[in-house]
Amino acid sequence: MNRPEELDDPKKFDELMxxxxxxxxxxxxxxxxxxxxxxxxxxxxxxxxxxxxxxxxPQVIEWYRKKFPGEKIQ
Numbered sequence: 001m002n003r004p005e006e007l008d009d010p011k012k013f014d015e016l017m018x019x020x021x022x023x024x025x026x027x028x029x030x031x032x033x034x035x036x037x038x039x040x041x042x043x044x045x046x047x048x049x050x051x052x053x054x055x056x057x058p059q060v061i062e063w064y065r066k067k068f069p070g071e072k073i074q
Contacts, residue, residue, distance in 0.1 A: 024041075039060050
């Protein structure tokens with residue numbers, strides 16, 4: 001399975017993560033849980049099996065660390 005370009009293009013990844021994070025904020029999910037749920041939502045959004053790509057979770061966590069530098073994510 002080819003890795004979706006949204007995961008390799010920083011701008012597209014950022015846009016996608018902003019959208020996913022906004023959905024999770026609306027449902028009042030704390031940041032720590034948002035990071036975990038984002039991976040599931042990315043999988044659905046991109047129709048991509050995240051279980052086969054161990055680089056996605058660290059990429060999601062890094063996005064949240066940059067977006068919310070003072071928050072405990074893990």
